Amino acid sequence: MSSQSVKRARDERGVAFPSPLVILSIVAVAMAGIAFVATNNDSPDREMSTVSQPATSETPSPTATIAPTPKPKPKKKAAVERDKVYVEIYNKTAVKGLAGSTATKATDVGWQVVATDNWVGGNIPSATVYYPSRLKDAAKLLAKDLGIERTVPAVDPMRGDRLTVILTADYGS
Known part of the structure; x- marks a missing residue:
């Protein structure tokens, strides 16, 4: 210092x-x-x-x-508005009219079914609801309404603005 x-x-x-x-x-x-x-x-x-x-x-x-x-x-997820979601239903079984009768069931609970037809090609292991990512919650609800256990992301040639249902032999059994 x-x-x-x-x-x-x-x-x-x-x-x-x-x-x-x-x-x-x-x-x-x-x-x-x-x-x-x-x-x-x-x-x-x-x-x-x-x-x-x-x-x-x-x-x-x-x-x-x-x-x-x-x-x-936590914010509540927006409720799915069934009448605002387009749905296509395809039959990949030998049961005639299965897509049509399933479409009626979906329409009766409020879904907007825009197409039904037969699905040809591809290996679909069980009845499935395919969804674009923004409709994942809607896919789960539709699967529940139809008694389908499997939901997966949509693939080509499926459209990106709707849910696609492919019915297989295990559907309804």
Whole structure:
């Protein structure tokens, strides 16, 4: 230490005030810590808030606390509007009229059946509802309505704006 001493201002009790450089350093470190916590918070359920403390005779130190935020209520999935979903039903069995009778069953519960026909080609392991990704929930509901256990993403040449039902020999058994 040098032989010269630095005179600092004192309060009425004789306690020396910290130098401006010390105060700036403390504030800079505190702000860096807050910035670090704010940018590296991996939990979406937590929110950062600052709490200030009253000045004491010791060096002031701003602190940050992390308080949990209330969890938002899960949003309900939009209900499937059967009458707004196009459905095509195909028969891949030897049972005549199976696609038509299944279409009637689907229409009776509100589905918009736009086509029925026979399906030729391909290996379909069991009755299946095929869906484009945006209609996955609708496919599950249609499968439930028709008593079909299998739902899978649509493949070529199926259309991307509707559900495709292919009935096989296991349907209804």
